[in-house]
Amino acid sequence: MTIEPVLTALDLTSDQLSGGDLSVTSPIDGREIAQVHQTPASEMGAVLDRAEAAFHAWRTVPAPRRGELVRLLGEELRAAKDELGAVVTLEAGKITSEGLGEVQEMIDICDFAVGLSRQLYGLTIASERPGHRMMETWHPLGPTAVITAFNFPVAVWSWNAALALVCGNPVIWKPSEKSPLTAMATMAIFNRALARFGDAPEGLAQLVIGGADLGDALVSSPRVPLVSATGSTRMGRIVGPKVAERFGRSILELGGNNAMIVAPSADLDMALRAIVFSAVGTAGQRCTSLRRLIVHESLREGLVANLARAYASLPIGDPRAEGTLVGPLIDKEALARMQAALEQARAEGGTVHGGEVVEGVAGGAYVRPAIVEMPAQSDIVRAETFAPILYVISYDRLDQAIALQNGVPQGLSSCIFTRDLREAETFLSAAGSDCGISNVNIGPSGAEIGGAFGGEKETGGGRESGSDAWKAYMRRATNTINYSDALPLAQGVRFDI
Ligand code: UN1
Numbered sequence: 001m002t003i004e005p006v007l008t009a010l011d012l013t014s015d016q017l018s019g020g021d022l023s024v025t026s027p028i029d030g031r032e033i034a035q036v037h038q039t040p041a042s043e044m045g046a047v048l049d050r051a052e053a054a055f056h057a058w059r060t061v062p063a064p065r066r067g068e069l070v071r072l073l074g075e076e077l078r079a080a081k082d083e084l085g086a087v088v089t090l091e092a093g094k095i096t097s098e099g100l101g102e103v104q105e106m107i108d109i110c111d112f113a114v115g116l117s118r119q120l121y122g123l124t125i126a127s128e129r130p131g132h133r134m135m136e137t138w139h140p141l142g143p144t145a146v147i148t149a150f151n152f153p154v155a156v157w158s159w160n161a162a163l164a165l166v167c168g169n170p171v172i173w174k175p176s177e178k179s180p181l182t183a184m185a186t187m188a189i190f191n192r193a194l195a196r197f198g199d200a201p202e203g204l205a206q207l208v209i210g211g212a213d214l215g216d217a218l219v220s221s222p223r224v225p226l227v228s229a230t231g232s233t234r235m236g237r238i239v240g241p242k243v244a245e246r247f248g249r250s251i252l253e254l255g256g257n258n259a260m261i262v263a264p265s266a267d268l269d270m271a272l273r274a275i276v277f278s279a280v281g282t283a284g285q286r287c288t289s290l291r292r293l294i295v296h297e298s299l300r301e302g303l304v305a306n307l308a309r310a311y312a313s314l315p316i317g318d319p320r321a322e323g324t325l326v327g328p329l330i331d332k333e334a335l336a337r338m339q340a341a342l343e344q345a346r347a348e349g350g351t352v353h354g355g356e357v358v359e360g361v362a363g364g365a366y367v368r369p370a371i372v373e374m375p376a377q378s379d380i381v382r383a384e385t386f387a388p389i390l391y392v393i394s395y396d397r398l399d400q401a402i403a404l405q406n407g408v409p410q411g412l413s414s415c416i417f418t419r420d421l422r423e424a425e426t427f428l429s430a431a432g433s434d435c436g437i438s439n440v441n442i443g444p445s446g447a448e449i450g451g452a453f454g455g456e457k458e459t460g461g462g463r464e465s466g467s468d469a470w471k472a473y474m475r476r477a478t479n480t481i482n483y484s485d486a487l488p489l490a491q492g493v494r495f496d497i
Contacts, residue, residue, distance in 0.1 A: 003086070003087070003090055006086045006087060006090075007087070007181075007185070009080070009083045010083050010084065010087065010185040010188050010189065011188040011191070011192075012185060012188060016036070016037070016184060017033075017034040017035070017036065017181075018034065018035050019035060019037070020034075020035045020036040020037035020038060021035065021037070021038060022035065022036045022037070022180060022209065023035055024036055024091065024178075024180060024181055025331075026090050026093070027091075027092070027093035027328040027329065027330050027331060027364055027365065028089075028090065028093055028318060028319060028320070028327070028328060028361055028363075028364050029361045029362060029363035029364050030331075030332075030363030030364055030365075031363060033090065033091070033181070034180075034181055036180045036181070036184070036209060037209070038209050039207075039208040039209050039210050039214055041213045041214060041217065043208075044208070044214060047172060047203075047206055048143065048172075048217075048221060048223045048224070050202060050203030050206065051143035051170045051172055051206060052142075052223060053201065053202075053203060054170040054201040054203040054204045055140065055142050055143055055168075055169065055170050057201035058140070058165075058168055058170060058200070058201055058204060059139070059140035059168040059169075061168070063117045063118070063120055063166055063167075063168065064117050064118050066117055066165055066166050066167075066168060067113065067114045067115075067116070067117025067118065067166050068114075068117075068197065069165060069193060069194070069197045069200060069204075070113045070114050070117065070162050070166055071110065071114045072192075072193035072196050072197055073110050073162070073189070073190055073193040074106075074110030074111055074114065076189045076190075076192045076193045076196075077103060077106050077107050077110065077158075077189060078107055080103075080185075080189050081100060081103045081104070081107070082100070083185070084103050084182070084185055084186065084189065085099035085102070085103045086099065086320075087099075087181055087182050088102050088153060088154060088182055089319050089320055089327075090181070091150075091153060091178075091181050091182050092150055092151060092153050092179055092182070092330070093283070093319050093328040093329070093330060093364070094282060094319055094327060095319040095320075095324050095325065095327050096319065096320055098281065099319075102152060102153075102154060102155045103154065103155075105152075105155040105159075105449060106154060106158035106162075106186075108448070108449045109155075109158050109159050109162045109163075109465060109466075110158065110162050112162070112449055112450065112465075112466060113162035113163055113165070113166045114166070116163070116166055116470055117166040120138050120166075120167065120470065120474070121138075122135055122136035122137045122138055122476075123135065123136045127480065128490060129482070129484075129488045129490060130486070131483050131484025131485075131486065132480060132481065132482050132483070132484065133480070133481045133483065134478065134479065134480050135478075135479050135481075136476055136477065136479070137477045137479060138167075138471070138474040138475070138476055138477075139168070139474060139475045139476075140167055140168025140169050140474065140475070141167070141169055141225050141226055141249075141474055141475045142169060142223075142224070142225040142226070143169065143170050143171075143172060143223060143224050143225070144164040144169040144170070144171050144172070144224070144225075144226045144227075144228065144473060145171075145172050145173075145174065145218035145219070145224045145226070145227045145228065145229075146160040146161060146164075146171055146172070146228050146229075147174045147215055147219075147227065147228070147229040147230065147231065147235075147239070148173070148174070148176060148179075148183075148230050148231075149176050149230050149231045149232075150176040150178040150179045150330055151285045151286060151287070151330070151386075152230070152286075153175060153176065153179035154182050154183070154185075154186050156230050156253075156464070157171075157173050157183070157186060159449065159453070159464045159465045160228045160251075161173070161205060163464075163465075163469065163470050163473050164226075164473050165204070165205070166470075167470055167473040167474050168474075169226070170201075170203060170204045170206070171204070171205045172206045172207075172208060172218060172224070173187075173205070173206065173208070174208050174209075174210075174214055174215050174218060175207070175209070176231075177209075177210070177211060178330060178331070180209045183207055183209070184207065184209075187207045190205050215239075216242075219238075219239050219242045219243055220242055220246070222246050222248065224248065225248055225249060226248065226249045226250070226251070226472070227239060227243050227248060227249070227250045227251070228250070228251040228253075228462065228464065229250065229251070229252055230253040230254075230287070231253075231254065232254060232255055232384075232386075233254040233384070233409075233410070233458045233459075233460075235254070236252045236254040236255075236458075239252065240252055240460070249472065250460075250462065251454070251463065251464060251472055252454075252459075252460025252461060252462045253287065253453070253454050253459065253462050253464060254287075254410075254458060254459050254460040255287070255384040255410045255412070255458055255459060256288055256289070256291075256384060256410050256412030256413055256444075256455060257291050257292065257382065257383075257384050257408045257409070257410040257412075258278075258291055258292070258412055258413040258415075258435075258444035258445070259290070259292040259293070259404070259405045259408075259414050259415075259444070260274070260275060260278070260290055260292070260293055260294065260414075260415050260416070260417065260443065260444065261294045261295075261395075261398075261401045261402070261405060261415070261416040261417070261418075261427065262293065262294070262295040262296060262416075262417045263296055263398070263401075263416060263417060263418035263423050264298055264299065265418050265419040265420045265423070266299075266417035266418055266419065267419065267441070268299070268302075268303065268306075270417070270441065271303075271417040272303070272306055272307065272310065274415075274417070274441075274442060274443035275290060275293060275307060275390070275443065276307070276310050276311075276314075277443055277445070278443030278444055278445040279291070279293075279369065279388060279390040280311070280314060280325065280326055280369045280388050281325075281445060281446075283326055283327055283328065283367075283369075283387070283388050284386070284387050284388030284389065285329065285330065285334075285386055285387070285388075286445050287412055287413075287459075288412060288413045288437070288444050288445035288446070288447060289388070289444075289445055290390060290444050290445065291384065291385075291389065291390065292377075292381060292390070292391050292392075292393065292404075292405075292408075293390055293391065293392045294393055294394075294395055294401045294404050294405055295392060295393075295394055295395070296394065296396075296401075297395065300373075303392075304353075304371060304373060304392055307371055307390075308353045308354070308371060311354050311368065311369055311371060312354070312368075314326050314368070314369065316358045316360060316366055316367075316368060317358075317359075317360045317361065317366065318360065318361050326366075326368075326388070327366075328360060328361070328364040328366050329387060331365060332365050334365060334386060334387060335365040335367060335387075337386070337387065338355070338367060338370075338385060338387035338388075339355075341380055341383070341385040341387065341389055342355050342370060342372065342389065344379075344380045345372045345374065345378075345380045345389075348374070348378040348381075349375045349376075349378070350372040350373060350374045350375075350391070351372065352370055352371075352372050353371040353372070353373075354368040354369055354370040354371060355367065355369070355372075355389070356368050367387070367388070369388035369389070369390070370389045370390065371390050371392060372389060372391050373392045374392065375393075376393065377391075377393055377404055377407055377408070382407070382408045382409065384410060398423055398426060398427075402427065402432055402433065405433055405434075405435075406434045409457055409458040410455070410457060410459050411434050411435045411436060411455045411457035411458070411459050412435055412436055412437060412444075412454070412455030413435055413436070413437040413438075413439075413444035413445065413447070413455065414427075414433040414435040414437065414438050414444055415438065415439035415440065415441075415442060415443060415444050416433075416440055416441075417440075417441055418440070418441070424440045424441075428440065434456060434457070435455050435456065435459075436452075436454045436455030436456055436459065436463070437451075437453070447465075448466070449466050450465075450466040450467070451465065451466050451467055452464070452465060452466055452468070452469045453465040453466070453469070
């Protein structure tokens with residue numbers, strides 16, 4: 001598939017794709033595919049004005065009607081799935097099936113949000129005062145900034161945007177500078193939905209393309225009550241305090257260092273398949289990628305041997321080619337960081353299997369995923385390297401395994417493979433995994449949108465996507481209504497005048 005017809009099918013014009021000063025390259029072969037225009041920093045005031053005006057109009061549109069816009073977006077995404085998936089593959093280097101899977105994740109969250117648009121429920125609460133009623137109402141919050149990373153260049157926007165839009169908030173999107181094309185294509189698809197919807201205010205979903213100065217304008221502005229940011233812990237350390245300083249709200253989805261415990265009773269065939277998908281899928285570039293294997297010492301040798309065999313035969317190369325399972329890393333810098341991490345692992349006593357540079361397509365950063373047997377959970381194991389490196393450490397007792405699982409600064413996703421009910425329940429209990437996502441007998445990656453997504457500690461604490469994550473996008477009001485002819489005070493206070 002050549003990309004020009006795909007981009008044309010997505011309504012992107014050659015003017016949009018050339019003449020700009022942001023060079024976009026494909027990780028497949030490192031070649032430039034577009035020169036995109038950046039949003040001048042001086043434009044940000046106007047962007048915020050538009051978002052504010054859109055908010056004032058959109059917040060009074062009934063939520064189920066707002067849901068109709070998201071329903072149309074879901075329809076347009078279904079119609080454009082192949083094309084948008086192909087752009088994800090071109091710009092982020094995902095294999096075709098994962099590019100399509102990402103678009104499916106967008107469709108799923110649209111469906112979820114449409115249902116939600118009729119379920120933004122508040123509570124009725126018993127009042128201690130006679131003739132009074134208490135309730136909670138949920139109101140739109142205001143312009144919502146969505147800052148996304150290259151690795152899920154479109155799904156993460158839609159988790160946020162689908163919820164924000166039904167909740168009554170306009171969205172301002174700053175994608176990674178590495179993936180502006182997918183963002184532009186998504187906006188073109190959104191515009192199709194808007195055209196069918198008819199009377200949406202201008203500025204409901206805006207895209208700003210460029211660097212940290214644009215992000216900073218959003219993060220620092222009190223006109224943006226909610227900032228949802230996905231990326232590195234380093235980025236979160238800048239964004240979190242800036243938003244907090246102005247008492248804004250943030251949803252941070254930062255680094256992960258996800259582990260799997262493989263217990264003696266595990267179904268080892270299933271565990272092996274889960275390990276390979278979650279450690280190697282998306283070339284190890286998911287926040288939820290499996291990075292640490294905590295395996296019972298009785299199983300270690302055999303499991304590592306089987307994994308090394310499976311890794312040795314992985315089809316690595318052009319992500320568009322049928323049968324490829326491992327595409328390129330995002331760029332040469334990512335490859336250099338991987339090699340440096342492997343070097344450090346060796347210095348910390350690790351034995352590395354794999355990790356060599358692979359031919360792939362000329363100009364791209366292709367590498368064989370690595371398995372690294374470590375004597376202990378050393379510094380490099382505790383750091384997130386955004387590449388396909390799986391550290392293996394062994395354990396003797398379950399409490400040790402859980403202590404290892406929790407003994408890192410990050411807290412996104414985790415899992416245990418066991419057929420022992422006691423072990424599974426202990427892992428999920430208050431004394432078990434400290435992550436935002438804890439699974440039994442499935443890997444740590446590939447979460448469905450129905451659950452709340454996010455994690456603890458350096459992962460940032462935010463929750464996006466399903467369950468009641470929508471509440472972060474709304475303003476809660478507690479209302480007390482007096483329908484009596486007296487004015488009793490709570491807590492028995494007397495204040496007679
Ligand atoms: C991410 O890597 O930022 O659970 C998101 C998963 C996907 C989302 C990952 N549903 O792997």
